[in-house]
Amino acid sequence: MAGLFVIYLVCLALLLWQKENKVFALAIINLILCFLMLLHHATGALNIRL
Amino acid sequence: MVLFQRILNLLFIFVLCGVLLGGYLYQFIESLEPCPLCFLQRLGMIGIAVALMMNLRFGIKAQHYGLAILSTLLGYMVSLRQISLHACSDFPPPFLKAVFGLDLYVWGFIVFTCSVFACAVLLILYGCSKRQESLSWGLMEKCAFWLLLLVAFGNLINTLIDCGLTSCAP
Numbered sequence: 001m002a003g004l005f006v007i008y009l010v011c012l013a014l015l016l017w018q019k020e021n022k023v024f025a026l027a028i029i030n031l032i033l034c035f036l037m038l039l040h041h042a043t044g045a046l047n048i049r050l
Numbered sequence: 051m052v053l054f055q056r057i058l059n060l061l062f063i064f065v066l067c068g069v070l071l072g073g074y075l076y077q078f079i080e081s082l083e084p085c086p087l088c089f090l091q092r093l094g095m096i097g098i099a100v101a102l103m104m105n106l107r108f109g110i111k112a113q114h115y116g117l118a119i120l121s122t123l124l125g126y127m128v129s130l131r132q133i134s135l136h137a138c139s140d141f142p143p144p145f146l147k148a149v150f151g152l153d154l155y156v157w158g159f160i161v162f163t164c165s166v167f168a169c170a171v172l173l174i175l176y177g178c179s180k181r182q183e184s185l186s187w188g189l190m191e192k193c194a195f196w197l198l199l200l201v202a203f204g205n206l207i208n209t210l211i212d213c214g215l216t217s218c219a220p
Contacts, residue, residue, distance in 0.1 A: 001064040001086065001089055001209050001213050001216070001217055002206055002209040002210045002214075002215060003215075004093055005093070005096075005202055005205050005206035005209055006206060008093070008096050008097070008202050009203060011100050011104070011204065012100065012195070012198065012199050012202065013123070015100075015103060015104065015195075016195075017109050018100060018107065018108070020104070020107075020108045023104060024102075024104070024113070024117065027100055027101065027117055028106075028117070029122075030093075031097060031120050031121060032091050032217065033118075033125060033137050034090060034097070034124050035124060035127075037086075037090060037217065038090055038124070038128055038131065040217060041086055041090070041131075042131065043089065043111070045083065045115070050141055
């Protein structure tokens, strides 16, 4: 989970250096990871309840 | 028109930072530990703010708003999941105290609803404007950037303390 925040911090750092494509790509990758994390949470909760 | 959009973007970032700081302060005042879904909602808000900051840094573009809407969708799904978890009768009751009669994850849902509405309005304004803008940062843009960086860093420390390097699994 902490890694997801680190990626956004890297995005903000790259923003200062004006690397638009890299910021965009990293933000998209981070979003995908966040969705996977949500999926992980959902399936984890399902296992507990089953 | 472009200046107006930049001001709206800036205002939007300050509101999101305010919400994140509010949640952060509330957590310390009430001595509460945020759940994994709370962290994911915060990530959604930071994602929206990063996308809007890209507008201020690289010029206003539709793909930046697209990124903001995707982040909103993430936060939306997470807050809906949390609401549905607590709506189930066999799940433990909400662990957070209510703010103005609503739980924090319901406020999260409201923030994401307003965010998607704001992104839609900004996209409509973007379609109406002529593209001539200066990309230099003023004092307020710099303040927004450093505030966002501070909020993201604070949340990183918070996550490391609560979950370490694990995935914060339920």
